[in-house]
Amino acid sequence: MEFESFIQSVAQQKKPGNLSRQLEALWYDGIGDWQKAHDLADGPSDRLSARVHAYLHRKEGDLWNADYWYKRAGEARPSCSLNEEWELLVKRMLEM
Known part of the structure; x- marks a missing residue:
């Protein structure tokens, strides 16, 4: 899937699907359902x-x-905006 299609x-x-x-x-976060997004991210123990x-x-x-979770991911908190971070994460996930 390409980024524009995801957007x-x-x-x-x-x-x-x-x-x-x-x-x-990230999709649920994008539509404004932070809780559903958090529920999905809160189970697995992998870095992503x-x-x-x-x-x-x-x-x-x-x-x-x-910061606790950034450390668990092996990364530092970015200095970019939340929107930029969301886009970077989506693009990163789509490239995998």
Whole structure:
């Protein structure tokens, strides 16, 4: 799937099939369902899920918790905007 198609699916609120759990979490966040996004990111212990989890807590404003999850993901909290971080994560997941 290409980034523009993903963005269109968010705009139309029509979730595509065959999304990874992490990408599905970002999709739900994109449509404004933070809780569903968090529920998806909060189960697995892999680094990609931790990275999405970190972003979600940063968005929530819980920076202490976000920093914990960034560390679990092996990354530092980015200095970009939340929108830029979301886009970077989506693009990263789509390239996998």
